[in-house]
Amino acid sequence: MINATTPIKAESRGLNFFYSNGTQALKGIDMPLYENKITALIGPSGCGKSTYLRCYNRMHDLYPGNKYDGQIVMHPDNTNILDAGVDPIEVRMRISMVFQKPNPFPKSIYENVAYGLRVRGESNKRLLDDKVEEALKGAALWNEVKDRLQDLAFNLSGGQQQRLCIARALATDPEIMLFDEPTSALDPIATANIEELMSELRNKLTILVVTHNMQQAARISDYTAYMYLGELIEYGDTDMIFTRPTRKETEDYITGKFG
Amino acid sequence: MNSNTSPTKASVIENLTAVRAMIHRHKRNDILFATIGLLAVMFGLLTLLTLFIDLVMDGYPRFNLQFFSDFPSRRAGSAGLLSAWVGSLLVMFVTFFTAVPMGVAAGLYLEEYAPKNWFSDLIEINVSNLAGVPSIIYGLLALGLFVYGLNLGQSILTAGLTLGLLIVPIVIVSTREAIRAIPVAIREAAYAVGATKWQVVKDHVVKYSQGGILTGVIIGMSRALGETAPIITIGALTFIAFLPPSPITTTAPFINFEWLSSSFTVLPIQMFNWLSRPDHAFHINAAATGAIIIVVTLLMNGTAIWLRYKIRKNIKW
Numbered sequence: 285m286i287n288a289t290t291p292i293k294a295e296s297r298g299l300n301f302f303y304s305n306g307t308q309a310l311k312g313i314d315m316p317l318y319e320n321k322i323t324a325l326i327g328p329s330g331c332g333k334s335t336y337l338r339c340y341n342r343m344h345d346l347y348p349g350n351k352y353d354g355q356i357v358m359h360p361d362n363t364n365i366l367d368a369g370v371d372p373i374e375v376r377m378r379i380s381m382v383f384q385k386p387n388p389f390p391k392s393i394y395e396n397v398a399y400g401l402r403v404r405g406e407s408n409k410r411l412l413d414d415k416v417e418e419a420l421k422g423a424a425l426w427n428e429v430k431d432r433l434q435d436l437a438f439n440l441s442g443g444q445q446q447r448l449c450i451a452r453a454l455a456t457d458p459e460i461m462l463f464d465e466p467t468s469a470l471d472p473i474a475t476a477n478i479e480e481l482m483s484e485l486r487n488k489l490t491i492l493v494v495t496h497n498m499q500q501a502a503r504i505s506d507y508t509a510y511m512y513l514g515e516l517i518e519y520g521d522t523d524m525i526f527t528r529p530t531r532k533e534t535e536d537y538i539t540g541k542f543g
Numbered sequence: 544m545n546s547n548t549s550p551t552k553a554s555v556i557e558n559l560t561a562v563r564a565m566i567h568r569h570k571r572n573d574i575l576f577a578t579i580g581l582l583a584v585m586f587g588l589l590t591l592l593t594l595f596i597d598l599v600m601d602g603y604p605r606f607n608l609q610f611f612s613d614f615p616s617r618r619a620g621s622a623g624l625l626s627a628w629v630g631s632l633l634v635m636f637v638t639f640f641t642a643v644p645m646g647v648a649a650g651l652y653l654e655e656y657a658p659k660n661w662f663s664d665l666i667e668i669n670v671s672n673l674a675g676v677p678s679i680i681y682g683l684l685a686l687g688l689f690v691y692g693l694n695l696g697q698s699i700l701t702a703g704l705t706l707g708l709l710i711v712p713i714v715i716v717s718t719r720e721a722i723r724a725i726p727v728a729i730r731e732a733a734y735a736v737g738a739t740k741w742q743v744v745k746d747h748v749v750k751y752s753q754g755g756i757l758t759g760v761i762i763g764m765s766r767a768l769g770e771t772a773p774i775i776t777i778g779a780l781t782f783i784a785f786l787p788p789s790p791i792t793t794t795a796p797f798i799n800f801e802w803l804s805s806s807f808t809v810l811p812i813q814m815f816n817w818l819s820r821p822d823h824a825f826h827i828n829a830a831a832t833g834a835i836i837i838v839v840t841l842l843m844n845g846t847a848i849w850l851r852y853k854i855r856k857n858i859k860w
Contacts, residue, residue, distance in 0.1 A: 346734060348659065377737040387728040390751060390858045399746070400736035438858075449732070456736060 293319040293460060293490040294340070297355040299366075301335055304349025309335040311514045312354070317460065322482060322491040324505035324522065326498055328537070332514040333494045337462050340365070340492060341379045342372035358459070377404070380453035381462040385469045386445035388437035388452075393420075393429050396437045396448055400456040415455050422488070423451035424481050443474025450481065461485065463493040467500065479504050498538060502526050510534045595837055602831025610831060615813065622828055624835070627813035629786055630699070631768060633802060634809055637703020638710065638767050643760055645707070646714025647749075650756075653715070654722040655744055674712035681709045682776025690777055697778040699787060700803040705773050710763030717759020721752035754854030761847035765840045771811040779812055810836050 294317045301310035309332045317323050325333040335344075342365065344350040355364045358378070365375045380400070388396050397416045398406075406412060416433070420426040425447040429440070437448055446466060453461055463482065467475040482491060482504055495501050501508050501522065508525040510518045510533070518525060518534040529535045536542040550558075613623020653670075657663045685705035689695045695704075725748060733743045787805030808816075810832055817829040 341735060343731060343735070346731070373737050373739060376735055381735040383728060383732065383735075385728060387726070387732045389729060389732065389747065399733070399738075402746075403736055403738045403742055452732075452736065 290318045290321065292316045292359055294356060294358045294365075296336075296339070297357060299336070299339065299352070299354035299356060301332075301339060301344070302351040302353070304347065304351075309514050310339070313511075313516045315509055315516055315519055317490050317492055318507065319490050320486055320488075321506040322486055322493060322504055323507045323509065324501035325492070325494045325509050325511060326496075326501050326537070327511035327517075328542075329496075330513075331511040333511050334464055335514075336511070337381075337464055337492060337494050340460065340462055341376045341381050342366070343381070345372045377456065378458060379460040379462060380456060380458035381464065382446070382449050382453050382466050384465045386442055386449050388440075388445050388448050390436065390438060392434045393437050393440070393448060394433040397451045397455050400452060404456070416451075419451040419455035420448075422454045422485070423447045424477065424484075425451055441474070443470050443477055446470060446474065446478060447481065450478075450485075454485070458489060460490045460492065463491065465494050465496055468496060475500075498526075510537060512537075595834065598830045598834040598837070602827055602829075602834050605828055605831035610828075615808075615816075620824065622817070622825070624810070624813060624832060626786060627808050627810045627832070630807035631809040633699050633787060634702045634706060634774075634807065635764060635768060637700060637803070638706040639760070639764065641704055641707025642710045642714050642763060642767075646711045646760075646763075647718050647756060649711070650715045650718025650722065651744060651748070654719050655740065655748060670712055670715050674716060677772075678709055678770050679772040679776055681705055682773030684708075685773060685777050697806055698803060699805055699807045701777050702774055702779060702807065702809070705777060706767040706770060709770065709773060710767050713763035713766070714756070714759050717762070718752065718756050721755025721759070722748055724755065725751050751858060754851045754858075757854070758847045758851045761843050761850070765843040765847075768840060768843070769811055769836055771815055774809055774812055775815075779806070779808055 296313050296315050299310055299313040300308060302308050313336060315323075325336060327333050338344055339352060339356060344352070352366045354366070356366050357364050363370060365379075389399065391399075394416055395402075397419050398412050401412055401415055406415075417426060417430075420429060425444060428444060429435075429448075437445060440448060446469075450461075450466075466482075467478050470478065479500065482493065485491060486506075493501075493505065505522045507520065508522045509516055510525065510529075510531075512533060518529060518531045520530075525534065526538060529538060533542075609621075610623050611628060612625055613621060614625050615627075616622040649670075653663065653666065657666070682705065685701060685708070689701040689704055690697060695701045729747060729751070730743060733747050738746070787802035787807060789802070814829045814832040814836070817825040817832065820826075
């Protein structure tokens with residue numbers, strides 16, 4: 285069962301989301317993210333799980349016409365990050381994101397990791413060096429790249445590129461890290477590496493992950509949410525969702541009868 | 544064919560013959576089209592090549608250093624290109640510094656900042672239209688605006704600004720195309736770490752679209768180099784036996800802007816002038832100038848292709 289003593293890091297309250305063409309992609313979602321836990325979002329394609337994730341760093345603001353309604357409140361400061369008065373840049377400085385396909389910049393490995401700090405105006409070489417090393421270590425990539433930090437990021441393998449993207453997201457010490465199907469473009473070994481890494485990262489920050497792969501959700505997450513057609517069908521302890529779901533729809537999806 | 548009984552050998556062979564005849568017929572069309580296509584390609588290329596060879600053969604007696612270091616003269620044999628190539632160089636210099644900042648800034652604004660509404664659609668259509676406006680119209684505009692309106696005279700500055708305006712649409716279009724080639728994922732990655740729009744533009748968009756922008760600039764410049772009509776319209780002189788004041792001086796402050804207001808001539812005008820003389824000896828000079836313009840244009844376009852290749856090599860998406 286949900287542990288009542290674990291503090292909540294953030295939660296959405298009655299979150300509705302409308303794309304610019306008028307379609308409602310999220311319908312009144314209430315869901316907590318527990319601190320230092322991994323919450324997985326599962327559901328069939330088009331159910332709104334990526335849309336939900338991208339509300340957390342206001343990615344939808346990049347495209348005109350999208351509309352939020354409801355709240356995402358961060359704790360302990362009780363900031364509603366969807367509030368029009370909160371700058372999306374401030375939100376992205378607290379909540380970082382790892383994308384579906386590795387998307388390093390066409391720059392050196394070093395500059396990829398340092399970019400988040402440079403954006404914050406950091407130019408002290410010593411401090412940058414330390415932070416880059418720390419982030420690469422945190423992303424389990426340091427040993428593979430420490431001798432070639434000035435190489436182009438594109439020369440890394442797909443799995444290494446994704447860990448580089450994790451390092452980039454980690455370098456700025458975010459409170460929450462969002463993962464949008466982070467392993468869907470990777471082979472099984474690289475996937476296993478990323479999953480292991482996510483389990484370790486849990487000690488430092490709170491994770492929200494969207495995944496297509498139910499085994500992955502079962503393996504790595506503490507809490508799981510099943511979404512369908514923009515609604516949150518069921519949310520709960522991962523073990524419970526996968527062994528004793530209370531809703532028929534969840535059971536059908538998890539057992540493969542649907543989806 | 545009957546599906547219940549197996550076909551006889553004769554019917555199979557008959558069938559096969561028919562199929563082979565059909566394939567043969569269809570392949571004839573392949574060959575036919577390939578031939579027409581090849582002819583079309585050759586027509587363009589060979590015509591240009593013939594023209595170029597003709598120019599070189601006519602003009603080869605003048606391919607020597609003297610031709611580049613002599614001023615125009617009444618005697619064809621000692622007339623040279625000095626004032627024309629120096630004029631072209633200086634005009635191109637002004638053109639570059641007019642077209643690049645304007646074109647790149649406009650392209651960046653339209654692609655990254657402009658709100659998408661009917662007004663930006665209107666601008667969009669007009670930018671494409673501008674690229675197709677006949678160059679003599681730009682000449683008329685420049686005559687009214689720069690020469691008389693702003694009193695810049697028939698100067699290098701006027702010519703450079705005119706040609707700059709002429710190629711701004713080319714720079715805008717190539718800038719926008721280069722920007723659009725940047726994947727959304729890269730942009731989102733930059734925004735996701737907390738970059739502002741300007742940081743994304745400065746650190747990513749401009750950097751990754753450099754190759755495409757540069758290509759557009761060079762292609763625009765090579766077009767400007769050969770433009771004659773607008774330069775004639777603004778009243779460039781055809782016989783210039785002096786050089787503009789040097790941009791670099793030996794005394795402080797070492798830079799001199801007087802050359803901007805100097806009268807001038809450029810390569811295509813010098814060529815036009817020689818061509819319009821009755822004396823055949825001047826036609827040799829014109830042919831040599833034509834060949835030189837073509838070579839410089841080809842070199843510029845070649846550089847554009849090479850630069851694009853070199854810059855793209857490090858960017859894979």
